[in-house]
Amino acid sequence: MVEYKRTLLMPKTNFPMRGNLPQNEPKRQEKWSSEDIYAQVQKRTEGRPLFILHDGPPYANGDIHMGHALNKILKDIIVRYKSMSGYHAPYVPGWDTHGLPIETALTKSGKVKRKEMSVAAFRKLCEEYALKQIDRQREQFLRLGVRGDWWNPYITLDKAYEAQQIKVFGEMAKKGYIYKGKKPVYWSPSSESALAEAEIEYHDKRSPSIYVTFDVVDGKDVLAGDEKFIIWTTTPWTIPANLAISVHPELDYSVVKVNGVKYVVATGLLETLEKELEWERYETVQTLKGSQLEFVQTKHPIYDRHSVVILGEHVTLDAGTGCVHTAPGHGEDDYIVGQKYGLDVLCPVDDKGYLTDEAPGFEGLFYDVANKPIGEKLESVGALLKLSFITHSYAHDWRTKKPVIYRATSQWFASIENFRGELLQAIEEVEWIPKWGETRLFNMVRDRGDWCISRQRAWGVPIPVFYGEDGQPIITDETIEHVSNLFREHGSNIWFEWETSELLPQGFTSIHSPNGTFTREMDIMDVWFDSGSSHQAVLEEREGLQRPADLYLEGSDQYRGWFNSSLSTGVAVTGKAPYKGILSHGFALDGQGRKMSKSIGNVVVPNDVMKQLGADILRLWVASVDYQADVRVSDEILKQVSESYRKIRNTFRFLLGNLHDFNPATDRVEDEDLHGVNLFMLVKLNEVVEKVKKGYEEYNFSSVYHTLHNFCTIELSSFYMDLAKDTLYIEHANHPSRRAIQTVMYETVVKLSKLISPILSHTADEVWENIPNAVEGSVQLSDMPEARSFGDVESLKATWNQFMSIRSDVLKALEQARNEKIIGKSLAASLTLYADDDNYELLQGIDGLEKLFIVSKVNLVKGLNKKVEQAVTFEGIAVFVEAADGETCERCWTVTTTVGSHAEHPTLCTSCAETVQNYYQEEGTE
Template sequence: MSKPERDYSETLFLPQTDFPMRAGLPQKEPELLKRWQDTDLYKQLRENAKGREKFVLHDGPPYANGNIHIGHALNKILKDVVTRSQQMLGYDSNYVPGWDCHGLPIEWKIEEENYRSKNKGKPNFSNPEAMVAFRQECRAYAEKWLNVQRDEFKRLGVEGDWQHPYTTMSFPAEAQIARELMKFATNGTLYRGSKPVMWSVVEKTALAEAEIEYEDYTSDTVWVKFPVKDADVLARNAGTHTDRLTLTEHLSHASVVIWTTTPWTLPGNRAVSFSPKIAYGLYKVTDAAPDNWAKFGDLFILSENLAGEVFKQARVAAYDKVADVPAEVLAELTLKHPFAGKGYDFTVPLLAGDHVTDDTGTGFVHTAPGHGREDFDVWIANRANLEARGINSSIPYTVDENGALTDAAPGFTGKRVINDKGEKGDANEAVIKALIEAGMIIARGRLKHQYPHSWRSKKPVIFRNTPQWFIAMDKQFSLSIGAASSPGIARNDQRTLRERALDAIAETRWVPAAGENRINGMIESRPDWVISRQRAWGVPIAVFIKERPDGSVDILQDPDVNVRIVEAFEAEGADAWYKEGAAERFLGKRAAEGWKKVDDILDVWFDSGSTHAFVLDDALHFPQLAGIKRKVDGGDDTVMYLEGSDQHRGWFHSSLLESCGTRGRAPFDVVLTHGFVLDENGRKMSKSLGNVVAPQDVIKQSGADILRMWVCASDYADDLRIGPEILKTTADTYRKLRNTIRWMLGSLAHFKDDERVSAEKMPELERLMLHRLVELDAVVRQAYADFDYKKIFAALSAFMTSDLSAFYFDIRKDALYCDPYSSTTRKASLTVIDYLFRCTVTWLAPMLCFTAEEAWLSRYGADAKSVHLEDFPKVLAAWRDDKLAEKWRKVRTVRRVITGALEIERAQKRIGSSLEAHPIVHVSNEELFEAVADVDMAEVCITSALTLVRDEGPDGAFRAPDVSGVAVVPNLAEGTKCARSWKILTTIGADPEYPDVSPRDAQALREWDAMRKAAE
């Protein structure tokens, strides 16, 4: 063929776009952020959505004390995908970011930076001026980090009302938190009680379960004797029953044996618990070394299942069982304290308890009601009976705030359980030594086990009996007047807080569904909510009290006093509580009545648990959220909470209890939880391992959309993994999607809306793509409604790379580039690509917010509205054609065999491109032959020609192992290569005016030349 006389490339409709192949996201994304800020996208979204049903994602407040980490990024990206997708599904989907600002971490940081590091003493908080000044330092610190985090969250592409966030330290919020507390005081569930609570010696405050993490800890263990004090009661009740009299004689010389991992709690022991479900026996030591703690002839009462293990630990060589000891006998016995005669001369009763098992230990549980919840519960349950038996039922305060044993622990006063550094003190060893001296120990050891630690200080905590403020879980109450916002909640409703919370859990949608069982179990078993902390930076428990002789208190119920408190907080913040003369100011005329101001602060979980009250219910400060009417209240609006799975015991938990206690129902309709972020090997991230992935670094190197893609492609319900290789794979996938979008944009440069082709006039291949859009539309909408983003991402990624790039676009490039301008196929394809672009880009927009916006503006111009103001496109149901889809499934099956044969030819260098081939395709499968019979398979397989034969085919033909009835003989194409389309055809030169091209290309050139001439 002679060299063409003209450059045909200028006559092709090749893709034209400014949308770059290399994304340059780190540079492009800040430009788009500025655009959204300049155009006030958040305001436009609200105006666009007026009148729609509301979908509000209420932000769980992150803590304002440092740069964000990868877990923050995961959380905020998920929230943004939720709100953007719900908006595009047709809701008024709103997001108001918020921050948790009170609490110990900030207080500690101020003490460290402003005091300890400068060798300055901690402020004297009894001085009002010093207290307020310190609190203002804490406020400034929180404000600083809030601003840093706000910029970092915005950089992730998170859209929300960043100009008007909520904070727990704002004056209106502090006032509302006080109001919420007052509601519990009014309904009678707030009380001050003396209970064992988890206490941080290092932090000098009580802690809630949500502030605890369990870590390995090595404890001292001891097996201790509690000698029987009074077995005569058995004899007195035995009459002449010989067996009972004999048992009485034996028991008079026996000891109950307990096992404990906390020897330091023995001075606080007041009882021993047993289980009526366990079989107990009386055992006698018959062989033991002379220097053994367990001596020959000793009598011990033990669980039958555990006796062997106990004697093994006590190095007893032989023993005999003397008798069974029934539970009714145990219930009648009383014991001596191991330190009897040394200040512990009280009676130790045996009490039945459901918490006692025979899995480990001895079958008996040493019971110190001041040092454990179950100990406390069993003691209180028996208190009336104990007093009737003449046993003092008071609970001693044996450990102070410094972890030191008090005067209530004779012989051990001043011994430390844990020191100020969180290290094990000398109390255990002192108690063990005393036990040995008293002859009350039969064995000792050490046990490595999971033990509660403060998640802040990382140091072990202790259970300590101390006056604290609680909200009762099991006290019946009715809602305060005006508190019930749900029409379904009756004024005479007397359910307990636990009952209300469990009912609310059942009415909530949990994603994933397993979250319901998790929080349900936590609420079922949780103790009363301890809400007091002994610190300085927080909202005070703003009530006044009078103490009773028994240690309980009366709480002042005076609406006028409450109003004065709240008004002061709104004007001055909670600092007003600590200012000079605060008590007199708030009490007014009642100042002389002896009411005392409480200076404990609220648990920060109460603060954050109250956020719904000063965000969702505060139309004055958050008008954009005004008018929410949830389904539980007879409306159609939805409120979602979304946090990590640890918040089942944290924010979800406290919010549920707070709202159920003040409004009778949950503050949320939907709760979504995600896992934690681990490194690529499934390890927890730590600086020491060098495996920390900082979101700031990923954004700087690759862009926020790569992080967003990682989030959306992952199964967030489980723990997620991230690292260099995972990010590389994510970037590769992103590149493929971007190039697909880029090709669509380039092709659409030649599309004019007035040349749109209706579906019924389109070729089958275009109608197949429209059908696929209908299928995907259903998948995408349902998955967005189900918050299943990995399903959407997987479906769109497969569609764009397999259905579009590798199939439809590959086939249609010839028609799009080379067909005449007037070609119906070309115009139909452009019409479909326009639909494909609008659908795929809007479907991707919630996930890849920057890339979708960049593509949208590239398509519609810099003055176009944001893609995020679009709803998901309405895909016509009439486009669905299942019969056509089934036919083309078969066509693609045959195509796969043909392309497989051509790949071998290309690998063997017998052809360069598929256009050099003219395969002979033998089809014996009747269904497959019928499917391809009327299809231009040369076009579909991108060959210059293709012959279809209805037979088995020769033995040497190519066959795919998973497709029967199709054989391919890959012959070379015959003819001359078209200078324009590069097809090898026998019709080249059929049009003498264009001798080096095919007739199709000749017609295209004729139209091209005519248009150019007309343009001149």
């Protein structure tokens, strides 16, 4: 007796239902490593047009966070897609390795006694630490499945990199863009170093708010001489540095009498000041333009010196009194206006933030501590009108998280002013995604001051400047070339190990040193100058790359960071931006949209996610979100992503399982022999190919994700695969209908695995290995599928889209009948469809309605007027569901009156009996 179960062609595949990604992904990555899949991809695509995504270097310190994961996965998706779509797309990862965090990490460890060792010895420890951090992060990036030249990355401490950075500095100096000057810069007392704008972040700070009077001592025939100017400031510690009061030349100013005392303030702020200073009433004595007050002399409220009234366009009526406290050593606007009037750049604060002897009476006090005694002094001399406290947004050091100050020091600057027009022009020539990025960087460059590029630290690339005996800086083509060559051979540590004479070209002479004695600059360059030079040190230095890069892709904080510094050095050196396109992403937040914080306990760690769920779940999450805005991630969100992954994986498993006996070389059905739903599914697949590739091209990965997810779960799983089961399992192996379905499934699984490969890189490779007769060894060594032409398919699409609408109505009616206990499974049902003329004509032209609706019997009746009461009515069709007549076939589960008509197989329907009789002569064999 034949065991009918064994005559069914059930799915067979080695592709498991469960991915076990945390265990299996590392094994697959080892395989990629042993086969050097990156090199194989590069060899395969050699000779194609280049596409260069230039990696912005993460800082080499600590484990990677979700921002790192988001960034690197996005880059990997793009590079993988490009290498499969006609491009040669090498990817060279990089690391930023200099700067304060590494210095701090070493000194805080307790193992390094910084003050007991030379700068060179300390720098070597910094280098060792950085390289260990690189190894640590590289392992984690590799675990994400990011494909690249990981064992030949670019590192900012590499000799060749430093050599090229020196050349960038030299070229900018040659063009007159580099200068040394004393001017106010962001200064971090906690780091004891100048900071760039990119190293500033803003936090709330509570500060004193004081109104102070300056007595007029010479009215210059404009004022009577018994008036007092009122200034307002939230930095009382800068009062000792005051040298002037700025007023706007075009604003109106009033002399007002309050309780017998005359004050000078901006007319437009009188009402505000009346409330703020609690004046019961005031009398306006005189009104005049700010320009008339120029050169009026006032007395400094604490010291025996004058503070002159000067004109400044920076004065506004936004706050204060319209009379602006001006300390050229402690403010950018103050410095600029002070230069016009020849004021000294007085800065009575040292590197650590303590007042010096240039602030008599307060020397030795930390600037923030000095606020109170300075306020008390002002009160004692009758100059303090009001003291209160405000909480406002204030600049902080992004590393130490402590407040910074503006402080005038002698620093090296890159003059943005000298080539600002070129920078703005270059910005307009770049493609920006999202578009607002162009406006953001344009405004930053338009409004920014000169770039302070020197730092008073040990761990970084030294500024390659020599000084003559007269103190003049020496930067020549000869010295730059020589230092660059020395760094390329020995590394930059020699700057701190060798004598100055050994660092100069042999026989070097200069008019600045008639005796041949030279010294050297001991400041290092801003780390943003390091990473901002990567277009020269990587894209120009490395064979096989090119400048400008096609794309820079980083977080939105890099508009003021790497995008900005790269643009400045790139335009300075080449006249052009170092990138053709900029793509930025948002920040990773928790599920409630909050910033991740250890103190809150809401940090999602990539390593933990990969151990629990796998890297492909993280990669699918990245593809699913609108990454150009801030994105949310939490255990619950990742659980939802895991469910989506499960559905996609199960779709692949079904496709693979039903191709176990399919050979495309011999079993494939030609296009002209495909029709109906099979041809419709290939047309739908074609649409998916086009839409997915468009999404990749536009960097719209959420469109890619949703297109693939919906096709897998709705059109394949819920429709095509569901109705295909009967044919695939029940018909004999070579049945034309079965081979037609397999033909569609084979093309579908091949194309889907390619389309999804840039995102689910591990899973796509696993799928590829299980496709019968797949040509390439890895899906990564294949190209994206091309959209195929099927001729005029509009009528086919119209027919089947209309049918899908009808099918949806039928399924609703079946569900209702199931709830009413009329039927159990849908195969137990018989349908009578009452259709209007259009629907009747459409359904009559479709073969196999029973299989399409997955029922045992379908009766088609023309005309809605013949419907019966029990029918469920929809637009254009009514569906009557009843239990099918007959018995259930033991093999196919169809309910039919033909069961028992075959003598040898009495429990089978006619179709199954013939199949078994013709193709299964012995028990369970074909």
